[in-house]
Amino acid sequence: MLTTDPCILVIFGASGDLTSRKLIPAMYEMHVLGQLHPSTVILGVSRTQKTDDGWRDELRAWVEKQAKGFDATKWVDFAKRLFYFAGDAVKSECYEPLQTRLAQMAEERGTRGNLLFFLSVAESLYEPIIERIDEAGLVVEGKRWCSIDPAAKSWQRIIVEKPFGHDSASASSLNRCLGRAFEEESIYRIDHYLGKELVQSMLVLRFANSIFEPIWNQQYIDHVQITAAETVTVGQRTAFYDQTGAIRDMIQSHLFQILAFVAMEPPSLYTPENVRQEKIKIIDAIAIPTADEVAAHCALGQFAAEGKDGALKEGAYHELAGVAPNSTTETYAAIKVHFDNWRWAGTPFYIRSGKKLAAKKTEVVVQFKPPAANLFRKVTGFGGEAPNRLVIEIAPKERFNLRFEVKVPGFGLRGANVDMQLDYADRFKADPVEAYGPLIVDAMRGDQTLFKHRIEVEGAWNAVMPFLDERSAVARAGIHANYACGSWGPKSADELLARDGRAWRNEA
Ligand SMILES: NC(=O)c1ccc[n+]([C@@H]2O[C@H](COP(=O)([O-])OP(=O)(O)OC[C@H]3O[C@@H](n4cnc5c(N)ncnc54)[C@H](OP(=O)(O)O)[C@@H]3O)[C@@H](O)[C@H]2O)c1
Structure with missing residues (x-):
């Protein structure tokens, strides 16, 4: 099994819809599947005052509803990974106590200074938060390529949720802002469709x-x-x-x-x-x-x-x-x-x-x-209803369907379309997990294959x-x-x- 580095996943927008409905249930599924390093923890950041336990209680209901196969014992283990920090992430004064908290958690859990930021806030807050992260000096080893010993160095990465801007100009502006704080190798522009x-x-x-x-x-x-x-x-x-x-x-x-x-x-x-x-x-x-x-x-x-x-x-x-x-x-x-x-x-x-x-x-x-050349042009039953067609169903079913023409059995020659189908759930008996989970785990591993490059977005x-x-x-x-x-x-x-x-x- 592939393993991830230990890290702190810092989610800005901890009390929002995306975090509760998708991100935390996805992380629970990854925990159950053994995809998270044992030391990895999640720190939720948003302005509303809550305790760690208060946030955990709120999230439990979401995980029960959204995640596959909820198990109360596994939840107890997973909940030990969850922590909450109340603060306004666009304000500079938020960052000194946040840094202290992160340093404490890193020390206690042995996360080696690895930080994975996730921006799950309104798009208008992306640039101010990236600027504050940079000003606070939280990105110390974004440039992993210039480390003398890259394997032993900490990393700091950021996941940015769509929308990546509203048009060409705002997308370039966001990319420039990200580029001032992080190397392109540390920027993960997520699209959960690529997790499907x-x-x-x-x-x-x-x-x-x-x-x-x-x-x-x-x-x-x-x-x-x-x-x-x-x-x-x-x-x-x-x-x-x-x-x-x-x-x-x-x-x-x-x-x-x-x-x-x-x-x-x-x-x-x-x-x-x-x-x-x-x-x-x-x-x-x-x-x-x-x-x-x-x-x-x-x-x-x-x-x-x-x-x-x-x-x-x-x-x-x-x-x-x-x-x-x-x-x-x-x-x-x-x-x-x-x-x-x-x-x-x-x-x-x-x-x-x-x-x-x-x-x-x-x-x-x-x-x-x-x-x-249509050899069968004078024969009935050929060429109807779009033969020679491959349909790839991505959701709600996961299926490949290949349609082609065959001879109908019996005397004489008559054509018919047939469908050859592969149903993923039937064939592999695998229940799809929430698409965010494997993608966030990829970011923890430093694998950018399924994330978008700046030039592609623009x-x-x-x-x-x-x-x-x-x-x-x-x-x-x-x-x-x-x-x-x-x-x-x-x-x-x-x-x-x-x-x-x-x-x-x-x-x-
Ligand atoms: N929901 C989805 O399914 C979905 C899907 C794709 C993309 N997205 C994108 O993901 C982002 C989040 O969406 P959402 O639906 O989760 O939004 P949301 O429900 O409005 O949540 C926004 C979160 O940001 C927090 N927040 C606001 N101002 C803050 C500040 N200054 N400092 C720290 N935290 C702050 C809010 O909590 P407090 O009020 O407690 O601060 C809340 O937790 C958006 O950009 C959205 O377009 C969402």
Whole structure:
């Protein structure tokens, strides 16, 4: 079993939703699976006054609800790793007592000065907190490469949660701020989608087998669809969502990570540096639409109150409390992406995400081209319903589904599509753990493979900016209530593909 260094995980935003609902249950699961060093501890920091025991009691209920297979005895052990510090992390005066506490804990637990910071606070607090950490001198060995004896030196790393900025300019500003305090090797820009089994398995499917990679290019692949559909509405945080929208919330972040894994070139070796280099290159190869092309390359929408299950009592998106009545923020977005490179020239990637859609699913559809010559063109039953298709279901099910044509048994020749399916849960009898857990453990090990590089984040922003700024005005006109709740999105999304002679895979 791989082991991690002992460390103190310092979570800024200890009393928040992300910490309670995801991070602590994830760490509990890692504890149960023996993935945490016995000395590792977690220090939660936020302004509300609480005791260590008070915080533990609060978190127990969350862990019971969210983590797989709660066990009261294991909880008692895990709870001994949890400590709380009350302080305002944007204020300099917070850091002297915080440092004293950290030094004490390091001494008692033998964590060797290793610190892993996690920013689980509002985005506006990222830069002030990073600056305070730096000013307080908490980063003493971020530059692990210049240590005389790197193995024996302490490390200080930071995990930053999305959003990594709001646009290109704010992402560069955040990256510059991080870069002043930490080396790039110590910065872990987390995306929990990369913690999902089927996303990681995509690299293995492509690069550990010889049957896919030779045909994984524009010569054989007609197009790719990447979908993240949700049935839920925007939740309580309407004002936040109205500043964000589907492109920022899902496409620029999570779906571009999946896009990179589907489209990148094979790295020469599975190492963090090589994988990250290839992701940077593929994001950089995205062809950025001109202002005139934007409307034809996207479909944007807002859900209506009416839909297949009746009407939403809170109204359509633009009528929700907290949403500006004239808001043009998209609750649905579909964009068409082209790559300017040899592998993908001419093969479009269609990416969509939305709220209040017909089903909850995250998947990748790889549609192969029909055979160059159709020997069976005069025979019935061939060529229907998109054969030559690989569907990678990432959530809620974890499945690979390969569809191809076979002969129907019996006299004469008749074709039919068949599906060959691999269900991860059935095949491996493994219950997926919360995606944050393995990623945080990777950060404790110093493995950046599944974390984003500064250049990649900025590249992803540059690629979506035309769909977000004034260039998208035409696509945003008439956006109000342009799709029924419980549908697959606005008519314009179907037209986006229909113009190219294609259709979305709208199966639940
Ligand atoms: N929730 C999710 O599922 C989710 C998913 C993806 C990304 N994110 C991102 O993760 C971050 C946290 O989200 P969240 O939903 O957990 O937010 P949240 O529920 O509002 O929690 C924010 C936390 O920050 C603390 N805080 C605020 N000001 C502080 C200060 N000056 N010093 C120290 N602590 C301070 C708050 O506690 P006190 O009031 O006690 O200080 C609270 O613990 C956000 O950037 C969000 O966009 C969240």
